[in-house]
Amino acid sequence: MDEKKAAFTKLLLKWHKKDNTRLMPWKGEKDPYKIWLSEVILQQTRVEQGWAYYEKFLEAFPTVHDLARAPEQKVFKLWEGLGYYNRCRHLIATAKKISSEYKGVFPSSYEQIRELKGIGPYTAAAIASFAFDLPHAVVDGNVARVLARYFAISIPIDSTAGKKWIVELADVLLDKRGPGIYNQAIMDFGATVCKPQNPLCGTCPLQPDCMAFQQDLVRTLPIKGKSIRKRTRWLYYFLLETKDKKIYIRQRTGKDIWEDLYEFILWETEGPVDGAEAILESEFARKLFGNRSLTVKYISKIYRQELSHQTIHGQFISISLGKPLPGLKGFQLVDREKLDEYAFPKFINAWLLDPTPVQSLF
Ligand code: SF4
Numbered sequence: 001m002d003e004k005k006a007a008f009t010k011l012l013l014k015w016h017k018k019d020n021t022r023l024m025p026w027k028g029e030k031d032p033y034k035i036w037l038s039e040v041i042l043q044q045t046r047v048e049q050g051w052a053y054y055e056k057f058l059e060a061f062p063t064v065h066d067l068a069r070a071p072e073q074k075v076f077k078l079w080e081g082l083g084y085y086n087r088c089r090h091l092i093a094t095a096k097k098i099s100s101e102y103k104g105v106f107p108s109s110y111e112q113i114r115e116l117k118g119i120g121p122y123t124a125a126a127i128a129s130f131a132f133d134l135p136h137a138v139v140d141g142n143v144a145r146v147l148a149r150y151f152a153i154s155i156p157i158d159s160t161a162g163k164k165w166i167v168e169l170a171d172v173l174l175d176k177r178g179p180g181i182y183n184q185a186i187m188d189f190g191a192t193v194c195k196p197q198n199p200l201c202g203t204c205p206l207q208p209d210c211m212a213f214q215q216d217l218v219r220t221l222p223i224k225g226k227s228i229r230k231r232t233r234w235l236y237y238f239l240l241e242t243k244d245k246k247i248y249i250r251q252r253t254g255k256d257i258w259e260d261l262y263e264f265i266l267w268e269t270e271g272p273v274d275g276a277e278a279i280l281e282s283e284f285a286r287k288l289f290g291n292r293s294l295t296v297k298y299i300s301k302i303y304r305q306e307l308s309h310q311t312i313h314g315q316f317i318s319i320s321l322g323k324p325l326p327g328l329k330g331f332q333l334v335d336r337e338k339l340d341e342y343a344f345p346k347f348i349n350a351w352l353l354d355p356t357p358v359q360s361l362f
Pocket of ligand 1: 146149150193194195199200201202204205206207210211212213218
């Protein structure tokens with residue numbers, strides 16, 4: 001390893017030894033099941049929020065067998081709020097595989113760990129190094145940012161060439177004698193010192209050798225090539241309540257967002273629908289209700305949620321029905337007070353927690 005690279009590893013480890021103050025319940029953990037749980041959760045959320053999810057999961061499922069045997073709906077319910085439900089599905093599938101094929105013992109080679117559903121190179125490297133001291137470097141956006149700055153890498157870090165560069169460099173820099181500690185150090189350093197916004201260059205121990213700092217490129221690096229073009233969607237949810245306080249819900253299926261989560265009766269449109277009258281006089285509403293008697297209780301304000309590739313907007317229309325609607329395919333009637341037993345997308349939960357009617361009806 002050349003001098004500059006060796007200096008990076010040495011300074012980083014020295015910093016970590018001295019300033020290792022970032023508290024996390026899974027830090028120093030050697031149990032691969034707990035490490036895996038924490039890493040999967042942390043892919044979805046910040047440490048502060050992830051902490052609570054981690055504890056909830058461990059309390060409900062202390063071992064991989066408990067997770068494997070749990071009713072899926074219970075796991076989804078605990079996952080609620082984390083988003084990307086495919087990852088939750090992978091979590092369940094992997095728990096089942098470890099529980100049955102590996103008799104509850106987490107595989108201990110990088111290659112076997114990498115083969116498990118939902119475990120990419122980053123999580124596999126974290127599990128392999130933290131639990132089994134195997135020499136695999138973690139590489140994620142944090143690590144890429146630190147390396148792109150310190151070594152002033154001007155190739156876009158999300159390009160094929162940029163990713164290859166970073167992965168190869170990360171492998172060289174890894175302290176093979178203590179891969180777990182090194183990986184923890186670079187993760188902590190990226191999260192607390194070389195942060196995406198306002199990095200602490202003034203007090204950074206790596207500053208004297210940091211090429212981005214020397215060349216005044218800290219704000220320019222890392223360079224990203226791709227910009228994601230987001231799809232905008234408009235969802236209008238009809239919340240139909242029968243006289244005995246039951247609501248129609250269904251589980252989402254198909255390859256779309258929020259697969260397997262629950263929702264109300266949905267009308268998706270190409271763009272915004274202007275006002276309550278237009279919603280209720282739409283062809284969708286006419287087909288749904290025919291000429292049956294109903295009372296519109298209110299229409300909510302417009303809710304909005306940003307997903308990585310989509311922006312979701314929508315409203316909730318709360319309606320009291322005289323009689324249940326016959327033949328609503330795929331829907332079930334559920335007591336209103338029991339709605340919290342079902343896992344809904346964050347978008348619907350935002351409304352359930354704050355069902356503010358702000359739009360006047362007509
Ligand atoms: Fe990051 Fe600034 Fe330190 Fe360079 S000097 S490693 S940019 S925090």
